[in-house]
Amino acid sequence: MSETWAPEINGVTHTLGHLSRHLKARGMSLQLIRPRPRSTHHDALMSEELQVGAIPIPDYDGVSMGFPAPRKVAGLWRTHRPDVIYIATEGPLGLSALNQARRLGIPVISGFHTNFDQYSRHYIMLKVLSPLVRPFLRRFHNRSTMTLVPTKAQADNLTQYGYDNVKVLSRGLDCERFSPRQRDASLRAQWGADDDTPVALHVGRLAAEKNVLLLIDTLEAMRERQPDLKAVLVGDGPQRALLEKRLPWAHFAGFQRDQALARHYASADIFLFPSLSETFGNVVTEAMASGLAVAAFDYAAAGELICEDIHGKLAATDRPAQFIEAAVALCEDMASAREMGRAACERVHTLGWPKIGDAFIDYLLQAQEVNDGR
Template sequence: MNNSPLQHPQDGAPQLRLDGLRIALFSGNYNYVRDGANQALNRLVDYLLRQGAQVRVYSPKVARPAFEPTGTLIGLPALAVPGRGEYRVPLALSPQVRRDLKAFAPDVVHVSSPDPASHRAVSWARRRRIPVLASVHTRFETYLRYYNMAWLEPAMVAVLRRFYRRCDALVAPSESMAQVLREQRMNYDIGIWSRGVDREIFTPERRSMEWRRSLGIGDDEVVLGIFSRLVMEKGLDVFSDAIDELKRKGSRFRVLVVGEGPAREWLENRLPDAVFAGFLSGPDLGKGVASMDVLFFPSVTETFGNVTLEAMACGLPVVASAATGSQSLVDDHVSGRLITPGAVHQFAEALRAYVENADLRAAHGKAGETRAQEFGWDKINQAVADTYVRLVRQRQKRGQKRAG
């Protein structure tokens, strides 16, 4: 392997280095639709490039992506998802992609979604004895519940297990998600690649009463908010049911929804009194989040919960499902509430406590902000870089033993 990232000092002890390492990254959605997973991947690539690594990204391309990609992006042949045409499924490694991969000669392959192209990428790497790291961003098996196909979950888990066990290691965004992967026997080498938060964007200082007033929200109104891509997999049914129950209890509050997606019309019909601010990004998103009073996020499909962390950084108490992701961030009864998934009555009771008690909101919001200070992006991304180099070193050692 040329330009090996492993340097051997005089004493023979290998020293980990990232400079010169070549990484081939496969993504099902690197930049054509904005989401938390591809934001993390783009930040990772930016960090790797700044450290002197070489990165080549392989993902479907579209004419009008949501944002410009970080690094060099090579298109994969893909098919639009039926009923969700904004998403693409990468189908294979075309001859052009295979030639590009061969010329790039990666030291490590990183796959970030269990799609057909990533399956082929894993096979390509294994034949060449190139180590493979898989990052887990979404609990794909839980999506079936929102399409009345929960009975297929065991089969989906089996398919995912076959994919992940062919990889040399996995990284999960939270310890709670890593434990799920261990229990599902996905792999025996599972590390943590957490998520960071941009404290220049997500901070209590961005709270704007003027912005709230522009939406028709009074200064004395308690705002229960959600910000996310608006798809049913985010628990929008539970969200709306709990809001309805809270109204029946006589609590006075406003609902603020930040985001766009195919389920927006459904949610507007379910909650006609809610305020819909649409898609926001950058400082505008930070202002929108900080101008809420409580985050209500009942999703069970998250592996980390970027939304949860960003709300905490803005000083909001969080009411979330006791599921992977949020469980590793929210300290129950300290910085928010963790509620049994789907327990509408319990969600409503937790929300009512915050609506009616300003001191409780302030105390739990402050605790969440303190916790969010622990999540810096560069330190978090270095954990992935260390894993790359460890896998390369392990593979080189095995090669030396075979040669000996």
């Protein structure tokens, strides 16, 4: 059960897509419950799919929130009872699914994919509800058999806040797709860059929760030190117009997928990741696999995978000026940045999705065993 699904592009759909393909490859039948998309779309991986009514999330273009559908969900599960349910999002639809699963005695695993308490600082509806968000999320997840998070640090934080039975399910990486071999001189030429021109890349939603104001300040500081710097921003979002106004010299590539996305990564030199709202940050591992030195804050995927001055540079989460300094240092010494990029690629080349998919299956089986033992 998820409030977001392909063809929407975000970290949740990215992870769920890989996990679903792995389960299907292992011979499992999959059932999907999600909000009805704006255009007709049915996932071929699914044996069954229930789409429910939805309302767009205010200020968050392209993503909808599903209405509670207790009767439809209960009816589906009475006729086609699943062995275990994975709930990826904690909205009204997820809550109704959790309630029905508990009534029917079906084991549930919940996923902590999004830091909604961080997002609440930036979106009107969530800001109004912000005093209630953290306790609601804790109650929601504690009603499941276990909660999966992508990093040990996140597991420790949630456990300290009173979450029960938190387990780590890391994230994988398609190392065949994301590779320095995808570097494309003709794409760099479109950006106005030759072999020696430093290119800074950002991949992600262009939105307030991604800390785009710091991204602007960082790119301006980098260009002041390196006037020939090129900046490439992949993605879209409500802050794009602001970014285009403040960074008229940057190249805005919009959404990119698959091989085109891989070429954009590998054709850059430095990856900027100023977001402070992630549970993991798949783009960090994709950038590292593509041979880029990374400037990021010391948490989530970056905090677990990057060693200072070996794979990139890290800033303390409460020091935005240190982030700018890190990015500027990378562009001032491109020889070192490129060496860090090569080391970053080596660091992540073993992070395949099959191992993560098998770990997910183990958790599903554990949830069944716990439920059967009650």
